[in-house]
Amino acid sequence: MAKVLLSVLLVLVAVSSSLAKPEKVTKKEKRIPQTLSRGWGDQLIWAQTYEEALFWARSRNKPLMVIFHLEDCPHSQALKKVFAENKEIQKIADDDYILLNLVYETTDKHLSPDGQYVPRIVFVDPSMTVRADITGRYANRMYAYEPSDIKLLLENMQKAKKFLKTEL
């Protein structure tokens, strides 16, 4: 896929550079439309904002999964790759979760129980309670996951499905 993209890109560059010659100003490169998924699962339904995600979590009675990441962070990229390619994760995400990925922090301090860093995955109960008890394996960055932690992340997703307040 990367190779295909690269060759398409090379063709585009070649075409645009040859087309651009008669013009005074070189045309801007055609941009690939930004997706709400940002590569974490194009087939999943993503909320755009935290407020929207909370509303959905509450009204659909589903837990919310908030993924903080950055496009230029190699750790985020590596986790994203295994997340997007893992069929079990994609299925449980699609079936049971309200999903939000953010490249910019919110004003809600509860979403950064031990600081702001990426990648960081925080679960929120439909009762609006941040599940600070659902953590990864690193004591200094409790909500961080490495690609090798993908099985733990899946287990955590299964765990967070069991709501904190089951009476909801």
Add this chain to the structure above:
Amino acid sequence: MAKVLLSVLLVLVAVSSSLAKPEKVTKKEKRIPQTLSRGWGDQLIWAQTYEEALFWARSRNKPLMVIFHLEDCPHSQALKKVFAENKEIQKIADDDYILLNLVYETTDKHLSPDGQYVPRIVFVDPSMTVRADITGRYANRMYAYEPSDIKLLLENMQKAKKFLKTEL
């Protein structure tokens, strides 16, 4: 376009129903990835959240344009079409604006000076001041625009480029 979509849909339904027969469970239809532009200009750079947009407006010293709309609102759809197809609008948006489109209201009351409705376009100065003075032509919904108001919208975009506080 609507007709084309409809026939594509009919073909898809026909194909999927014929393909689905040998299987026990019908496969889900492949979804089109959601874009951040939501059709308001795939070639433009869109902020995801209001906080992110404000940060960009401030740090890049550009005004922010917030478009409130809904996917299932025909007025929003009609305005989106002329917005996305208008080259002057797309150019000024790309060159001079921080852009945000939202299908969910924010908690900031300043973004709804005369109520929450769609479509609604509100300009925010890089100094973080909502430009309540930049309005459309309807007294009861001052920040609404019809497709026929596209020239006024362009003029308003040119007006909002002149910052409220020029010393910034």
